[in-house]
Amino acid sequence: MRTNSKIAVWGMLILCTLYTFAQGQSLTPSIDPEREVIVMFKIDAVIPPANRTAGRPDEFQIPEQGLLQVLLDANVEAISRLMPEFRPEDRYAVSRTGEEVQLTDWTNVYVIRLPQPQARESFLNALKKRPEVIFAELHGRGEPDLIPSDQYFNRQWALKNDGTSIQGSGTAGADINATAAWDITTGSSTIKIGIVDAGMQTNHPDFTGRVTGDAGDSDPHGTAVAGVAAAQGNNTIGVAGAAWNVGIINEDYGSASDADLAAAVRSASNRGADIINNSWKLTPVGRYSTAVRLAFADVYKQNRVAVASMGNQYETMGENATQYPAAFGQGILTIGATTNKDVKASYSSTGSWIDVTAPGGGVASGETGNQYDNIFTTVPGSGYDWYLNYGGELYHIRGTSFAAPIATGIAALLFSYN
Template sequence: MQSPIIGTKRRSSMKKIALCWVGAIIGIATAVVAWSELMSGDRLVYAKQKQRAGGMTTLSGDVRRPAHYVPGEVLVKFRDEASSSRITSLNVDMGAKELSALSMNAAGVHQYKLDGALSVEEAVLKYRGNPAVEYAEPNYLYSLQAIPTDAQFGTLWGLHNTGQAVNGTAGRADADIDAPEAWDISTGSSNVTIAVIDSGIAYDHPDLAPNIWRNPGEIAGDGVDNDNNGLVDDVHGWDFLMNDNDPMDPVDLNPGGNGGHGTHVAGTIAGAGNNGTGITGVMWTARLMALKAGGVDRSLSTTGIISAIDYAIKKGARVINASFIGPECSLVFYDAVRAANDAGVLFVAAAGNGGDDGIGDDNDSTPNFPSNFSAPSVCAGQQTAALANVIAVAATDQNDQLTTFTNFGATTVQVAAPGIGINSTRPTYRTERVPTGQPRSPANRA
């Protein structure tokens, strides 16, 4: 398959780019884009936007890909000149009650729970029509892009491909990221912190524990918010799904779920190198910040994601890894990634793995987010500029070709990296690899 990505992904210059920065995030899973049944709870419930007016989806405008969002919740940003009394009056009319579990108010965004008198679509449209409102949207859900694993450096073809057979399939020599050559220059630095927004990280895994970030302002287990950030004992990060201080990645008990997703991604990024056990990450000593925003159901809400981004920025992460996608361009999400850009934080995002047919889509014509924030977009009717800190990554196979399932885009995808049959860590303290036939963990993650 000919690469439609800008330039030629086989160029050495492209490989150097992937090595320097994207290589650090190379483990962001870009797997099947399939919405699994979500946990039946108030925070995560499967919901499809109702189609109206001749089958047109009212908010997304795309009947082919109905939006998914948290039922009964809306996100609203008011204009600076809007008075508190006007905001209160409007919310009363909407039957909206503010939720205070998330720290987004610095960006002027408010999360509301509706009383049921209005549907999410009706409330969003009414908010948008009020002159006091800058924008309003549902609390969209985004889907994790699955992953694989195994051990032994000899099987890590994405790092060093000698043409060895993986899953019974031989590759093409040097169809890799030239990791050994890069390690001759540097094996990474403990001064670089990479925030992994995902299903959590098994931070006690032998191949990950040496590289897990530790909050320098927090004393573990004392029950005190030592760094005064509103979060008690956030030693290794935070669980924005359950709103607690344990971002541990669950063992996947659901065959269709994604428990272990974040752990696999983390191992590919920074599994401890040269320690005589398990696998080796691209960066041997980088620090991994565990920011849990999703679980075994594959779903992450906008509010969870942007809270994690805010945390990563404030705690000094240099890179944010995002291995999830969704069809909706969220202005709230865009503002959060723009804040990361303003703070000098690199945001590496999976290009995605196509639709239910398992065939990759052209992101130029079928946008997916957050990867499409790397190009100009239209969010909720507003034009947004490309964000320079966003790198969208597609997946390649052992023969240096784009995988059949990976998304691509001449103007929306910047680089490609190994993304199938990738070995990495799992919460059960073993390593695994997803079978070649399953488009799981593309090394093409950000």
């Protein structure tokens, strides 16, 4: 008998547990956000059943018949407090600096579940017309910031800096917060970036099918600049650019004469570039060219954005080393460089014409670094590196030349979003 009684007791407990679970599950919020809306009611507009925070509409006290009818007409399955543990006294708190503050009264915020997702819009519209409702919105989901599948993304501290040694042991978070931006857009193919440079390897695997303009070559600088701005992301290989999916216009400035430079700038604009990257300078440093300036004026008149590198002359020429086109002024966004610790890079030129800074690699004045402080990006030969190879001589990929395309990529994301 004892054994049978024990079995009977366990059986009752199991049945009660299953019943309780089933009851709780039917009323628990956030099981299926696609069928739910979130609503904040005015005080006492809806009153839950005694000692409960959830129930069916007919179990709640809803003084206004019109509001109750809206809930019944929508065949609402359950109403549940969004924060069931929240008590009225929890509204009062002390801030970290000692001030007494009043928080949101979550006792009046509910999750309401409908039978079908497609019923939410009409239900939401009906709720918004009710005077008892403070706000009503669709329930949704969150997800982690988009982390692309690119093989070497963990080396790209400019995009997502986690402070690890492969990123030069910089400061975690000293980046452009690219992953959060990519949750909104990774760029649109209708937006074009013009790369005015010494050419680029247009058939690099991270540019496949996205480059128009001049014929390609194997110039290291232009290839690296283009990769920083717009290497294809989330394709399991190589690196990600700041804007993955935008088009790239290759504008080879040829001999880099003023005539060639002016022609390349105007050509990029005429070919439809929304943003034109200029990681170059007139030489000698400080020389002004009216012809080149007028080419940029044409870009400005066409309502296009020109981005220019600020220059790398701080260590050799000190403050206010004037470099053009960066210092031309109106219509040109001028970019200085920061390190993986979010401080000014030792080489980055200064001057009143600077607009913003962006990650450019290297270290601050007085610091020593290594290759991991550089910018890791595309290089000729379908490769990726921290260095550019010019005839067997290696040069660090760092400088305002590589800060500028970061800004160009960000501008492309903004254009894509708008």
